[in-house]
Amino acid sequence: MEKKIFKLLKNGTCYIPEFIGKKDILVVQNKIYKIENHIDESVVPDLEIIDCSGKIVCPGLIDQHIHITGGGGEEGPGSRIPEIMLSECLTAGITTAVGVLGADSITRNISGLLAKARALEEEGLNTYIYTGSYRIPTATLTGSVMSDIALIDKIIGVGEIAVSDHRSSHPSLDMLKAVASEARMGGLVGKKAGVVHIHVGDGKKGLEPVIELVANSDFPIEMFVPTHLNRNRTLFFQAIEYAKMGGNIDLTAGETNETGYAVPDALKLLADAGVDMDRVTVSSDANGSIPAKEGCGPGVGRADELINDIRSSILSGKLTVEQALKTVTVNVAKVLKLYPKKGVIRPGSDADILVFGKEDLKLDKVFVNGEQFVNNGKVQKWGRYEEKWHG
Structure with a gap:
């Protein structure tokens, strides 16, 4: 399956890790590109939209x-x-x-x-x-x-x-x-x-x-x-x-x-x-x-x-x-002197992002360098020697 270059995480309650309220986050390949109150979905072609309504979004x-x-x-x-x-x-x-x-x-x-x-x-x-x-x-x-x-x-x-x-x-x-x-x-x-x-x-x-x-x-x-x-x-x-x-x-x-x-x-x-x-x-x-x-x-x-x-x-x-x-x-x-590349969600930082349930704080989604590895709490991509059992 072809990986999408552009991802838009919409309507998440964002902690970057400071609280900034409900925002849209645009990811381009492996980086955070833009964080705004609203990002128009029509601006970017071939866009993958991830609905984060009722969820908490934070750094990995x-x-x-x-x-x-x-x-x-x-x-x-x-x-x-x-x-x-x-x-x-x-x-x-x-x-x-x-x-x-x-x-x-x-x-x-x-x-x-x-x-x-x-x-x-x-x-x-x-x-x-x-x-x-x-x-x-x-x-x-x-x-x-x-x-x-x-x-x-x-x-x-x-x-x-x-x-x-x-x-x-x-x-x-x-x-x-x-x-x-x-x-x-x-x-x-x-x-x-x-x-x-x-x-x-x-x-x-x-x-x-x-x-x-x-x-x-x-x-x-x-x-x-x-x-x-x-x-x-x-x-x-x-x-x-x-x-x-x-x-x-x-x-x-x-x-x-x-x-x-x-x-x-x-x-x-x-x-x-x-x-x-x-x-x-x-x-x-x-x-x-x-x-x-x-x-x-x-x-x-x-x-x-x-x-x-x-x-x-x-x-x-x-x-x-x-x-x-x-x-x-x-x-x-x-x-560890990895900041601001790691540990934050801000334009230019690596797109390492977690999405949690707002009430129970159960892990919902995991993105590493813009690639999604976990969805609905389930692993989407396994390690090489785990694929035999799970892939």
Whole structure:
């Protein structure tokens, strides 16, 4: 079936992610061309019209922490989690995914991570990756964090470097400074974000290594992105103080209230504490392993936990639509220096668009770079190796 060059999304209630009311959005190939109160359907020939009446229209979600090649492995070869499939991202509203290697840099590597990112891109998803892994010296592709970031198009930073975790290399301040220095220079030379994405575990020091790094170096605090900060309550309150210092903080979707804070509750607490919510992001940790709990084995992080937590934040009344959407769209795009190409709906930005039901916030449609992948909540285009079962 021939793809339409021109698409017109009509009468949607638009959050870009700021609320702008009912608008028409004209998409030309893979870009947003025009946003107006009314766009005449007769102006453009061979136009595909998508009725968004009674729907919410917003930017696609950016997931800055997802194990696209699979996580796990800490309980032996049988615990290695398979690679993620395209449909898992699409049905979660994720239009841009940033892949991480994680703890296992023995049976997995950066070249495999890069290959998977390119495969997902061929299937239609926007993808980036971090070089590196939990431990220092960290896994790389070229032998250098700096060269990886500067020279490899998809590599936008280093991570997830682990601190306060028994699986980390227990890096010293000097070791963290060395990694940060390479990320900083690689970012400058390659015109990339050059972020240091930091896994913070349940260890006794919590966020202290990151705070010490910022306090005892000249690196801009914005280049560090500590994640999993809602995993326990002590760590969460350290995160509040870190955010008030000007730092970026990332929460993990799917967390429960048993030991930490679920995302809707965490976001409300951050807002009530006076944290600058433009510095707050949420990611899925999808395809990563979830520690075993009493009576059951380890679990697997799901991509749709991200959209579920954002939906719950809104439906519970803890956040407005705009506040919740920012944590998975424009805030992430700015941290990763993908803005204004990603994370917003505006003329010239990529046409990564979600359409939700207005009352229940159920995902209705997904467009990635102007191409429709989900309609009426059902996948329209599957990944290459999903077609056998679904195509």
